[in-house]
Amino acid sequence: MTLSLDYAALSDVGRVRRNNEDSAYAGPHLLLLADGMGGAAAGEVASSAAVQVIRRLDKPGITGPDMMEALAGAVHRANERLSELVEEDPEREGMGSTVTALLFDGQQLGLAHLGDSRAYRMRDGLLYQLSHDHTFVQSLVDEGRISKEEAFTHPHRNLILRVLDGRPDSDPDLEILDVQAGDRLMLCSDGLPDYVSEQVIATSMAEGTPDSVVVELITHALEAGSNDNITCVVADVVETEPASGTQPQLVGAAAELAQGGTGPATATMRAQGDGDGGAGGGGRGLDPEELRYAPQAPKRFLWLRRLAVVVVILGLIGGGGWFAYNWTQKQYYVGTDGDYVAIFKGVDEVVPGLDLSSVFEKQTLLVDKLPTYSREQVEGTIQADNLAAARQIVTELQHAADECAAKPKPTTTPKPTVKPTTKPSTPVSTPPKPPATTPVSTPASTPVSTPSNGTVNPDDCDGVR
Known part of the structure; x- marks a missing residue:
């Protein structure tokens, strides 16, 4: 209808x-x-x-x-x-x-x-x-x-x-x-x-x-x-x-x-x-x-006002980005630059198209000369509050490397070989007497390194090249 x-x-x-x-x-x-x-x-x-x-x-x-x-x-x-x-x-x-x-x-x-x-x-x-x-x-x-x-x-x-x-x-x-x-x-x-x-x-x-x-x-x-x-x-x-x-x-x-x-x-x-x-x-x-x-x-004029809003937003983003970047350039950390320890300025982060860190001071200290634990720390980067703190970290790393270099490397004595005794092929009813002329050898003991009086664990120094 x-x-x-x-x-x-x-x-x-x-x-x-x-x-x-x-x-x-x-x-x-x-x-x-x-x-x-x-x-x-x-x-x-x-x-x-x-x-x-x-x-x-x-x-x-x-x-x-x-x-x-x-x-x-x-x-x-x-x-x-x-x-x-x-x-x-x-x-x-x-x-x-x-x-x-x-x-x-x-x-x-x-x-x-x-x-x-x-x-x-x-x-x-x-x-x-x-x-x-x-x-x-x-x-x-x-x-x-x-x-x-x-x-x-x-x-x-x-x-x-x-x-x-x-x-x-x-x-x-x-x-x-x-x-x-x-x-x-x-x-x-x-x-x-x-x-x-x-x-x-x-x-x-x-x-x-x-x-x-x-x-x-x-x-x-x-x-x-x-x-x-x-x-x-x-x-x-x-x-x-x-x-x-x-x-x-x-x-x-x-x-x-x-x-x-x-x-x-x-x-x-x-x-x-x-x-x-x-x-x-x-x-x-x-x-x-x-x-x-x-x-x-x-x-x-809505388009003009929208453009102004966009400009303001971009300005805020740009200003915030500038302040953030400026903050990163006041940070320091200790890391590796090739085979050497170095002090870096910035932060260890990756941003496409932007370098947030650079080498500030390259040291003469080789990474391979560091104890195992210290080497792992440096390779993973060590954050510092400021430049003075970063330099103090390098000083401590150098001290640890010097301690490892001063420690003598342990020597080992080969263990003597013990010949096994031959079992009798025919069973006897009475237990055999132990041969009086067969000497019994005692294995030589492995020397153990004594702990050092320094700040470095001696075992960490084993990895120093």
């Missing part, structure tokens, strides 16, 4: 503000709403640009998992467009826009959301919020610090945390949602839910056509004293051909800019002249939108 959408969209500037920073679009395959912000930074330009880029998704053929990729890509392209607009006119620095989009493939919905505009679905008489607000107050609700009812009247309920603003970290929430015939979908800017309770919204959505519902919802917001722009998109999921046909609807700032009634420059000037002033309009007050979102400046 193939489903379709019967939709309507409406936007009102409100009773206080003189410019509409909301933009919305409704088509056979896409419902889209963007609420611009930034006051003097031309929020209407931001919302209009976002809608003009993302509305290109309103076409058949985007189904299933492809919807998520398509939505994410469109939001990122809209974000890049905002960055380009600020590059063209620095006066727009700081502008941003919410984005809430529902992509429809006839069987399911793909949701992309960023900011505090909302998406609702009414099914079987029950209203359910599909989107999650990216606001300070919602974070308090999520943490359990305030209730949902307290959030409705919280003084900072309009403080938004995430929007589409040209910065590279503007990633939307993405979700696949089920849909069925009889569902009613609604997108709205914060000018509605900040002043009208969900009970009133649910009552209005329970009856009527999409056209009558958008009018009734905006009327409720105006009567509740909403000082913001109010925009609604309502769509019914139906099994028959939609009553509204397939003609897309574009409302709000996007429609005004598309008609040429005002260009980006005019929109910016008009935003600068805005003031809330209350109903009496007495003097220029602080624009509520200026309090709503105060983003950091978008990251312009």
